[in-house]
Amino acid sequence: MRSAWIVSIGSELTLGQSVDTNAPWLAAQLAAQGIRCRRQVTVPDELEALSATFREAAAASDLVVATGGLGPTADDLTRQALAAAAGLPLELDAPSLEQIRAFFARRGREMPSANRVQALLPKGARPLPNTCGTAVGICLELAGTPCYALPGVPFEMREMFRREVLPHLPALGDGQVVRFRRLHCFGTSESAIGEALADLMRPGRNPAVGTTAELGVITVRINASADSPAAAEALLDDTERLVRARLGTAVFGRDGETLASVVGALLAARGQTLGTAESCTGGLIAKLLTDVPGSSAYYLGGAVSYANELKEALVGVPGELLTAVGAVSEPVARAMAEGARRAFGSSFALATTGIAGPTGGTPDKPVGLVFLALAGPQQTRVEAARFGSESPRVVIRERAARTALDLLRRELIRQGP
Amino acid sequence: MRSAWIVSIGSELTLGQSVDTNAPWLAAQLAAQGIRCRRQVTVPDELEALSATFREAAAASDLVVATGGLGPTADDLTRQALAAAAGLPLELDAPSLEQIRAFFARRGREMPSANRVQALLPKGARPLPNTCGTAVGICLELAGTPCYALPGVPFEMREMFRREVLPHLPALGDGQVVRFRRLHCFGTSESAIGEALADLMRPGRNPAVGTTAELGVITVRINASADSPAAAEALLDDTERLVRARLGTAVFGRDGETLASVVGALLAARGQTLGTAESCTGGLIAKLLTDVPGSSAYYLGGAVSYANELKEALVGVPGELLTAVGAVSEPVARAMAEGARRAFGSSFALATTGIAGPTGGTPDKPVGLVFLALAGPQQTRVEAARFGSESPRVVIRERAARTALDLLRRELIRQGP
Numbered sequence: 001m002r003s004a005w006i007v008s009i010g011s012e013l014t015l016g017q018s019v020d021t022n023a024p025w026l027a028a029q030l031a032a033q034g035i036r037c038r039r040q041v042t043v044p045d046e047l048e049a050l051s052a053t054f055r056e057a058a059a060a061s062d063l064v065v066a067t068g069g070l071g072p073t074a075d076d077l078t079r080q081a082l083a084a085a086a087g088l089p090l091e092l093d094a095p096s097l098e099q100i101r102a103f104f105a106r107r108g109r110e111m112p113s114a115n116r117v118q119a120l121l122p123k124g125a126r127p128l129p130n131t132c133g134t135a136v137g138i139c140l141e142l143a144g145t146p147c148y149a150l151p152g153v154p155f156e157m158r159e160m161f162r163r164e165v166l167p168h169l170p171a172l173g174d175g176q177v178v179r180f181r182r183l184h185c186f187g188t189s190e191s192a193i194g195e196a197l198a199d200l201m202r203p204g205r206n207p208a209v210g211t212t213a214e215l216g217v218i219t220v221r222i223n224a225s226a227d228s229p230a231a232a233e234a235l236l237d238d239t240e241r242l243v244r245a246r247l248g249t250a251v252f253g254r255d256g257e258t259l260a261s262v263v264g265a266l267l268a269a270r271g272q273t274l275g276t277a278e279s280c281t282g283g284l285i286a287k288l289l290t291d292v293p294g295s296s297a298y299y300l301g302g303a304v305s306y307a308n309e310l311k312e313a314l315v316g317v318p319g320e321l322l323t324a325v326g327a328v329s330e331p332v333a334r335a336m337a338e339g340a341r342r343a344f345g346s347s348f349a350l351a352t353t354g355i356a357g358p359t360g361g362t363p364d365k366p367v368g369l370v371f372l373a374l375a376g377p378q379q380t381r382v383e384a385a386r387f388g389s390e391s392p393r394v395v396i397r398e399r400a401a402r403t404a405l406d407l408l409r410r411e412l413i414r415q416g417p
Numbered sequence: 418m419r420s421a422w423i424v425s426i427g428s429e430l431t432l433g434q435s436v437d438t439n440a441p442w443l444a445a446q447l448a449a450q451g452i453r454c455r456r457q458v459t460v461p462d463e464l465e466a467l468s469a470t471f472r473e474a475a476a477a478s479d480l481v482v483a484t485g486g487l488g489p490t491a492d493d494l495t496r497q498a499l500a501a502a503a504g505l506p507l508e509l510d511a512p513s514l515e516q517i518r519a520f521f522a523r524r525g526r527e528m529p530s531a532n533r534v535q536a537l538l539p540k541g542a543r544p545l546p547n548t549c550g551t552a553v554g555i556c557l558e559l560a561g562t563p564c565y566a567l568p569g570v571p572f573e574m575r576e577m578f579r580r581e582v583l584p585h586l587p588a589l590g591d592g593q594v595v596r597f598r599r600l601h602c603f604g605t606s607e608s609a610i611g612e613a614l615a616d617l618m619r620p621g622r623n624p625a626v627g628t629t630a631e632l633g634v635i636t637v638r639i640n641a642s643a644d645s646p647a648a649a650e651a652l653l654d655d656t657e658r659l660v661r662a663r664l665g666t667a668v669f670g671r672d673g674e675t676l677a678s679v680v681g682a683l684l685a686a687r688g689q690t691l692g693t694a695e696s697c698t699g700g701l702i703a704k705l706l707t708d709v710p711g712s713s714a715y716y717l718g719g720a721v722s723y724a725n726e727l728k729e730a731l732v733g734v735p736g737e738l739l740t741a742v743g744a745v746s747e748p749v750a751r752a753m754a755e756g757a758r759r760a761f762g763s764s765f766a767l768a769t770t771g772i773a774g775p776t777g778g779t780p781d782k783p784v785g786l787v788f789l790a791l792a793g794p795q796q797t798r799v800e801a802a803r804f805g806s807e808s809p810r811v812v813i814r815e816r817a818a819r820t821a822l823d824l825l826r827r828e829l830i831r832q833g834p
Contacts (some may be wrong), residue, residue: 004435013441013457013628014444014453014454014455014456015443015444015445015448015453015595015640016440016441016442016444016445016446016448016454016456017441017445017597017627017629017638017640018441018629019436019437019438019441020436020437020441021436023437023459024430024435024436024437025432025433026433027430027431027432027433028432028433028434029433030433030478031432031433033567036431036432036461037431037433037461038431038460038461038466039431039458039459039460039466039470040430040458040459041456041457041458041459042440042454042456042458043456044453044454044455049455049456053456073620074620075620105578122679146611148591149544159800164631178432180432189529190488190489190490190527191489191490191529191532192531193490194488194489194490194531194710195529195530195531198491199492201490201492202491203463203491203492208428209518210428210429210462210490210492210577211430211488211490211492212427212435212569213488214570218800220612221428221429221434223428223432228709234568249797256665275727276700276702276721278703281704281707282703282704282707282708282712283693283700283701283702283703283704283706283707283719283721284696284700284704284707285700285702286695286699286700286703286704286721286723287699287700287701288702289699289700290698290699290700290701290723290773290814291699291810291811291814293774293775293776293810294776295699295723296723296724299530299699299723300447300723300724300726300727301720301721301722301724301731302700302720302721302723303718303720303721303729303731304693304700304703304718304719304720304721305718306703306707306712306716306717306718306719307713307716307717307718309717309761309762310718310761313760313761314718314720314731314760331431342730343730344727344730356707357710358710359711360708384746386523386524386525388523388524388549390548390549391549391572393573393710394708395572395710397707397708411784
């Protein structure tokens with residue numbers, strides 16, 4: 001398989017003031033064409049570091065794609081660095097200058113003189129027209145390796161990549177394509193999945209299988225390479241079947257699906273509805289549910305009963321119960337879920353009450369303790385979960401919300417279609 | 418100034434399946450200590466590429482910080498790569514194994530055998546305890562350069578960096594320090610701010626001033642370098658004063674402050690409380706408010722009245738009104754805010770109703786139209802905002818929630834302390 005280096009240029013990146021989304025976007029585009037990013041390098045706006053990186057990248061790979069450093073200001077050095085790496089002078093490209101002038105003219109403005117440098121190219125390089133900005137791209141061969149320099153502004157970069165780079169990639173490839181699939185799991189651990197899939201995860205297997213974990217969601221990544229998209233998809237299908245057979249209901253979704261979207265689809269298919277009563281998650285479950293377009297078909301709404309008075313007023317938790325056992329307790333979680341189900345007239349209601357921290361914990365009820373309740377047509381389930389007293393507030397809340405959604409998912413699966 | 422390489426490890430990164438937020442976070446941390454990231458490299462989960470990268474990074478810089486590849490599964494190769502780069506065998510570290518066992522025990526579980534590998538270290542390396550996960554970090558000298566391998570999970574990485582790396586950095590620096598400050602603005606545009614601050618933004622100025630924009634929040638970034646933290650902070654103070662004098666109440670906060678935390682502090686200082694009634698933002702305002710530790714002091718809770726029946730049941734919007742003017746309307750927004758304020762007994766209540774899309778728009782009420790209402794002790798204000806019919810659902814919701822919070826912020830400022 002052919003290999004590429006992706007080079008991201010800019011001191012705002014190496015100073016940590018911006019997050020680079022160009023590199024992953026390009027990596028995914030190249031992989032889909034069967035070109036694997038072997039290395040991604042980020043360098044500051046410094047001429048020598050930049051030209052050395054271009055030479056190194058061209059020597060080590062079959063393709064170099066760089067972003068950034070094509071602006072009109074003094075810290076934009078990609079043109080000069082490419083020229084230095086190739087040992088070529090910079091020359092003004094008249095058609096590019098004309099395009100930049102026309103760009104300003106369409107906006108009723110004269111081209112500022114500063115933008116003239118954006119029409120400079122290493123002698124003999126191919127200009128890449130920019131249809132939505134003034135940064136002209138550059139294509140140049142370095143040591144026999146094609147190097148593309150694209151703008152750093154994401155939408156200009158993507159448009160130029162689609163028009164000026166993508167059509168030339170098949171000629172570079174060796175006919176191999178890569179296709180990805182992700183299977184998302186909940187209610188298990190990365191190590192348990194690692195054990196169950198050990199043979200599929202051995203290095204060198206095609207499709208390759210790996211795992212990542214975030215906020216309790218374990219994602220199994222499957223990457224297949226083959227000589228056609230159809231063959232790659234067939235390989236993915238085979239491995240997906242194997243993974244699903246071993247992990248069972250731990251797998252909740254695929255690719256862009258979330259716990260909220262999957263729960264929503266299950267509810268919609270059954271014609272059932274959901275309400276929520278949230279204390280420690282403070283609206284996060286509602287937010288995750290309503291992130292999904294069309295969620296109004298099954299999600300009626302909810303109460304964020306942060307204060308005890310609202311637990312009473314909105315979902316009818318008896319004041320005596322709150323006094324007797326405290327808001328963070330099994331009976332209150334149960335009363336919140338059952339009260340919400342009654343008040344909202346929904347098929348199911350989810351409730352959370354717990355201690356998200358960083359303060360408010362006691363030896364009995366430490367930070368990270370959350371009671372999750374699900375009231376349904378047949379019964380109410382309550383679970384106590386501990387998300388770690390040392391975990392940050394955001395992690396406790398995000399994990400609690402996902403655990404609640406998974407409680408409902410498993411209940412819906414248990415009930416059958 | 419001393420130099421560092423940051424190495425990000427994982428095929429999910431080089432395949433473009435995840436965006437790397439660890440590298441920029443680390444780069445900013447190092448810069449604050451006067452250590453400049455000269456290069457950031459991302460490599461796939463491949464033993465040879467990894468160990469070669471470690472050797473190269475150690476030879477080229479004064480410090481190497483790597484993230485990722487410390488998990489319990491077969492594709493986690495950072496331990497082996499460091500050992501190979503140093504020519505050392507891996508050995509089991511008994512105290513680390515004990516910490517991993519204890520981590521599981523605190524959660525009432527036995528350690529799966531797969532996690533045992535996370536206690537393996539290159540012989541003689543210093544283990545970096547993980548206080549919130551099982552991936553033990555590693556500190557090792559390669560060719561005289563300290564190399565730190567940290568977990569890929571962001572919150573584990575950050576906590577380990579603060580505890581185990583940061584205290585050792587002053588010994589590496591050369592006296593130059595960089596300090597950053599960010600001032601966050603709302604209710605204005607990036608170009609208006611660019612015009613107001615044009616002279617401060619000229620290249621070469623120290624402190625340097627730049628802007629970024631996200632979801633309606635414009636952030637003015639100020640970077641100062643000096644030979645002491647106190648001198649850098651003094652430079653930041655001067656520029657901050659200039660910026661605030663020109664932008665006035667558009668500036669809502671600094672560094673880690675958010676609209677929700679600033680509104681919360683204003684409410685707490687006045688001893689006032691807040692409730693919410695959300696339709697199209699579906700719990701997002703509540704979520705943003707309760708992201709803030711201690712928010713229970715002023716935020717009572719809210720209703721996510723997604724269905725019309727819940728607008729009636731929870732915050733008393735008359736059914737006839739909903740029928741007469743429709744849920745997405747000025748009168749319903751007003752009734753939601755006033756009803757919520759009454760039902761919850763709060764000083765203020767915020768309400769939203771609108772069309773988040775992608776479907777449900779009409780020529781009269783297009784996608785992106787949101788009515789925002791604020792009921793307070795003196796009056797109720799309602800604003801109609803249009804967030805763009807082509808905008809994604811997530812953007813419309815996030816902007817609407819922030820605009821609502823800013824409505825309350827400006828009202829609190831108007832009322833005075």
